[in-house]
Amino acid sequence: MIAIPGLGRIPVGALIGLFFTSLFLFAAVFAPWIAPYPGSQIIGGVWEPRSAAHWLGTDNLGRDLLSRMIYGARITVFIAAAATALAFSLGAILGFAAAVVGGWFDTIMSRFVDLLMSIPTLIFGLVVLSVLPSTIPVLIMVMGLLDSTRVYRLSRAVAADINVMDFVEAAKLRGEGRRWIIFREILPNALSPLVSELGLRFIYAVLFLSALSFLGLGVQPPDSDWGGMVRENKEGIVFGIAAALIPAGAIAALAISVNLVADWILTRTTSLKGGRGG
Amino acid sequence: MAGGAEILKLVAQRIALGILLLFAVSVLIFLGTEILPGDVAQSILGQAATPQALENLRRELGLDQPAVVRYFSWLGGVLTGDLGTALSNRLDIATAIGPRLKNTLFLAFWAAVVSVPLAILLGLLAVRYRNGPIDKMISGTALASTSLPEFFIGYVLIYFFAVKLNWFPSFSTVYEGMPFLDRMRAIALPATVLTLVVLAHMMRMTRAAILNIMQSAYIETAELKGLSQFDIIRRHAFPNAIAPIVNVVMLNLAFLVVGVVVVEVIFVYPGMGQYLVDHVARRDVPVVQAVGLIFAAVYIGLNLVADIVAILANPRLRHPR
């Protein structure tokens, strides 16, 4: 544990996680200002090794790898974040509603979600992308919708758990309306498991998007997210050129860092005054 | 068995539900490919096609019929073993899938055979020495591994073991009549990747399932009777652990179904995953529908087995009041 003023005691793992997450977020947001070269411009030879001009060397077409990585961060993070936001709002709202309203709404929604979840996400994603164009809005929508099923299940379970607690019944007996019950009684107690799930969903979105792009069905050229960059550079591996390992490694690093941060937030929110153990 | 009839009823119900689910999934897959805004015939024949040619192709493909009719004719075909014809190369899908399915099952089988016992063993170790350094290391590694994309693991392995050390081929080509040992060498790396991916998820779940059992009150009772650790695990923990562990294994084998897709592409392995991805890229709808359905069926089937084992292993159901 290390003590940081303003944030309290942080375990070393979370600190590393925070560092890398901020690094990637920074790169994503400020890409145009910090990338040394434009992302899609060919400025060197194919797969040049590391040099002063190109810190990470060049890629399969001669583009600066570092710049592509930075722009790739932007695309990866943006799409994953948007998809997660969509998945979360959709899943959480419907999940809460199902738990509180119950009745036929709950039954129909839950059966439908069960149905969607009985097809593996990657397979369903592939099926749908075989007929839809792989534009960024489509990707966000498909990923968001598919992922919302898991968020739905979790929010519904959490909300149902809380809904049967006596303090919710006390509020109902008082005559409180549904809005008060959802937002003031249930939601504050559902935050901690939901927040940690947010982190996991984001990681999953990053991995899912990268897998799709790796298979050629995600982000289309000339734009490229990290998964697409792995695809572009994979031919080099056979020749002993490790260029593809860099975006692959970055994905791994991002996923692990967010995991560490999400873990830390989970333990912090459960120890807050009045916090429940999830 | 006193509860025989009751259990049979529950199992039958679950199977019926599974079949119903499969039908619903087939509808979903069919619908999923019907949202195509454009025109299949157009994308096959290209821009230069004459209207007559397009018309002919559409009729040939049955695209002029309403969706419901097309669904049922497709479904009928599937149930009789006819999976249709690929749009891109006019080959019969069922015959194309045959050998590929065998290859995928071969790969998945070996990955399962290694990962399942390993996951259970590691889970047992983690629980035996829980909260100690071994447990933390095992759990930490598992956690990190679930964050690693498969292609990362795959290309790292290829880079070191295939390219630098040349122990294994970097492309896992297999063909009919290949000697067994060569075949094993070819799938060594992809199986390793699959094993690692599935192991990471499975290990945390087996640990949780075993821990749950070991913390039960009846385990304490056995300890307070003076039984040795070994006897406690053998007589009390094990019978109750079968159901949850089988459940975990089934759920994770379902993971395998998905993992195999990316792994086959990484290693250019001629299996179902490679087949699917190729044809998705070519927008070959019949192939996508057929393969998608097969994958979904396997996934549902594994979950079904998990549920049935849970039913069969429940003492309350086997011996009702």
Next chain:
Amino acid sequence: MADTLLDIRDLRIEATSYPPDGPPRDVLIVDGVSLKLEKGRVLGLIGESGAGKSTIGLSAMAYGRGGVRLTGGEVFLNGREIRLARPSQLRRLRGREVTYVAQSAAAAFNPAKKLMEQVIEATLEHGLASRSEAEKRAVTLFRKLGLPNPESFGRRYPHQVSGGQLQRAMTAMALCPQPDLVIFDEPTTALDVTTQIDVLAAIKEAIRDTGVGALYITHDLAVVAQVSDEIMVLRQGRMVEHGTTQQIIEAPREDYTRALVSVRGIEHEETAPAEPVLRVANVTARYPGISQDVLSDVSVGIAPGQTLAVVGESGSGKSTLARAITGLLPPTSGEITFAGRRLSPALKDRSRDDLRELQMIYQMADVAMNPRQTVATIIGRPLEFYFGLRGRKRNERVQELLDAIELGTGFADRYPAELSGGQKQRVCIARALAARPKLIICDEVTSALDPLVADGILKLLLELQKRENVAYLFITHDLATVRAIADSIAVMYRGRLVRYGPKSQVLAPPYDDYTDLLLSSVPEMRLGWLEEVIENRRMESAGN
């Protein structure tokens, strides 16, 4: 001394707690406790929750549950020191010289194995008898403990028998290896009052028959008085007093012991009946989808400022009655009148005043309050919601209510997690009072609290009743509490009203069968009470 079965000297027990945002801390659970137990004697360990009684009991087997460690002192069993013994040595004495009866037999049995197998397991493990011998022993024990069909009982699975039977099976399991010492860890706490008596009697007879020594752990002084020769009172890991049962019950020396013994000494004069504020007329109700009525033709009334105690065991329908009155479970027939108005059966049809004047307090105060709201918000919300009070006026009224429940300043900004069990329940009372209700339904509000704390809550409720003239519908399974606070009593059994009327009438003979059974099952803090009850029951069944 050859006859000393158990000799514990200066025992120290610690545990490690792992708070999420700090280093792990060591917590002292038991601080220097010593006790001696002779062969064939029964020592009762009594104390409130957290006193360390279970932990000390388990230390007689040198066992620490869940990371608890025996860090100091000595434990001699049959003359041998066992605190520092090796696991292999401990395994030899556990299940053979000393055995354990757990609080929840349902959890302690392996659901996948037949009862006979588990009962004789320890005996076979330690090579004390052959299988057929062990089975014979088990059947004899089953018979002695009053289990039905002793010959075939062992062939059943745990989930196929009732809770009381399981507890007896567990006792049989503990006695089968013919140990020197049995540790009984709250064996009857989880059972219904009427079942408790039978199991208690069975245990006492078994102890006497086999001449085994026993540690009997419980929080109920009346129960321990029936089975033990000696009693040790524990509080927060330390011994408070130790003496013979007679001395502890009749002449306690320490203040704390005295307080425990005199609990439920509250007296409440019955008040004359008047025009009821709540009238329940012929209410019948059932849960949707279930064909059995859960309430059948129940009619009761409560006068303003008075208390109706609704008594019954689990499954009697007393909590369901509360749900019917509050509108959570609309009755299928019958009528409920409140403050002169007819109450709509369903909650959503009721007016705000209807809702306001009828309040409820729950059994588990932790779950009855939103953990993310401060005490001020919890108590203040009804003030806002019903009376539109805000800002300073609201805060003042909140403070008034806090004073009324005997919690001073500084509590308003606390969260529920920072309060003790009694304080939490007081806040719930304040929340109910804030609405200025005419009737408060108290659903087992003291059942989850320690006896001393429960006492305080009851006294508070009585005072508030006098001051605010609020009526109580007091649901409980504890007859002693009923005697203390009720004006009228309703006895319920399986959804029906078995007996109803003013307290003096209901508690006076002649009784109907069920009330008789119920009243006679409440342990009294009197030596020899258990023997009387057993004798009476034996005479009754012989006479029939």
